[in-house]
Amino acid sequence: MRNISDALEQFLKQLLQESPDGAIEIQRNDLADRFSCVPSQINYVISTRFTLEKGYLVESKRGGGGYIRIQRVELPMLKAIEGHIHQTIGNQVDQSSAEGLIYQLEEATMIxxxxxxxxxxxxxxxVIAVKLPLRDELRARILKSMLISLLVK
Structure with missing residues (x-):
């Protein structure tokens, strides 16, 4: 059986998929009631699974009428992907950002x-067992080269 975080993530992704504009607004407390969990669990799922690196833009408004807005950020069209890869990765990339980009590409079924x-x-x-900043430079070169080989046909 899936845990509550996985269930929340899948529910939010389903709502996003069904949304005509690729965005949803949710009330943290309503969602917590629906899943019988505490609001901090909602915060955890959103902050770890709906990040910009993973292709989501999150806006939060606190207070009585507060909401969380989650919007899917689409990757550029395939013909512009090489430029996007170079711009996104740059000359250096840390492991977390690189993994976020990989996640975004996988979610978009591009890989x-x-x-x-x-x-x-x-x-x-x-694997890239050298000291920083050289490790982040090597990671960027490897990732750009591999992604361009996979995506630009």
Whole structure:
């Protein structure tokens, strides 16, 4: 059985998929009541699974009538992907940001789960066992090269 975080994530992604404009506004307390959990669990799921690196823009308004707005940020069209890769990754990229980009590409079905796993393995800090900032520079070069090979046909 899935845990509450997975269920919340899937529910929110389903709402986003059904939304005509790719955005949803939710009330933290309403969602907590629906899933019989505390509002901090909602915060945890949103802050860890709906990040900009993973392709989501989150806006939060606190207070009595507060809400959380989650919007899916679409990747540029495939013909512009190479420029997007160079711009997004730059000359250096830390492991967390690189994994976020890989996650976003996998979620958008631009790469397969197998390709995502290979990318994650290649950019892992334990594999690129050199000191910073050289490690982030090597990670950026490896990731850009692999993504361009996979995506630009």
């Amino acid at each position: 397969s789960a197998r390709e995502a796993n290979l990318l994650r393995a290649a950019i892992n800090r334990d």
